[in-house]
Amino acid sequence: MIIGVLALQGDTREHLHAVADLDAIGRPVRRPEELDSVDALIIPGGESTTMSKLAVEFGLLEPLQKRIAAGMPAYGSCAGMIMLATTILDGRADQVPFGGIDMTVRRNAFGRQVDSFEGNVDISGIDGGSFHAVFIRAPWVEEVSDSVEVLGRVNDGPSAGRIVAVRQQHLLATAFHPELTGDLRVHRYFVEMVREAGKTTEG
Ligand SMILES: NC(=O)CC[C@H](N)C(=O)O
Numbered sequence: 001m002i003i004g005v006l007a008l009q010g011d012t013r014e015h016l017h018a019v020a021d022l023d024a025i026g027r028p029v030r031r032p033e034e035l036d037s038v039d040a041l042i043i044p045g046g047e048s049t050t051m052s053k054l055a056v057e058f059g060l061l062e063p064l065q066k067r068i069a070a071g072m073p074a075y076g077s078c079a080g081m082i083m084l085a086t087t088i089l090d091g092r093a094d095q096v097p098f099g100g101i102d103m104t105v106r107r108n109a110f111g112r113q114v115d116s117f118e119g120n121v122d123i124s125g126i127d128g129g130s131f132h133a134v135f136i137r138a139p140w141v142e143e144v145s146d147s148v149e150v151l152g153r154v155n156d157g158p159s160a161g162r163i164v165a166v167r168q169q170h171l172l173a174t175a176f177h178p179e180l181t182g183d184l185r186v187h188r189y190f191v192e193m194v195r196e197a198g199k200t201t202e203g
Helices: 012-021 032-036 048-057 061-069 079-084 185-202
Strands: 002-006 025-029 040-043 074-077 085-089 101-106 116-123 131-136 140-144 149-154 163-168 171-174
Touching: 002 012, 012 025, 012 185, 025 032, 032 061, 040 061, 040 079, 040 185, 048 061, 048 079, 074 079, 074 185, 079 085, 079 101, 079 171, 101 163, 116 163, 116 185, 140 149, 171 185
Parallel strands: 002 025, 002 040, 040 074, 074 171, 085 101
Antiparallel strands: 101 140, 116 131, 116 149, 140 163, 149 163, 163 171
């Protein structure tokens, strides 16, 4: 099982480390040929407008949209969550997502004065207590369709109740950055999703 990490821009390295810590094989993905060689993809945090622009420049936009639509498991954190959304609010006019999760996300939703904050999030399907979640100019999910499973909301504080973790079949997204806190539970959950998807394809 090879898990690619999109390496156009953002905190690719931290995700590669998380994957390696779980004894899975990680590989940076910059070109369409590299995308062909992976079973799943992590889309890191960073800047979604830049990521979108570079995806077009590197000829990755359409191949990515196609593979995601065809069932390749993908996990997006923060900017990666924005890239997996079907609809973006407060985006740049020419910003194109990869799509896949039937949801509307709002960029930089937690307010511009507070660039980043930390909060607690419980994620359904992941045991071991709340996540200590780090949000950096993070989006939140404003709306989801019936096909999207809401996995987590902010527990407390002024943004309590905001949706920050979702899953739609083979696609997973969090508004926060588990790759920065050394808590590997979200990555482990994703690796498990990839294994399950592999079994279905083989079986
Ligand atoms: N930490 C992040 O990934 C920030 C996301 C960024 N604000 C964006 O719109 O892409």
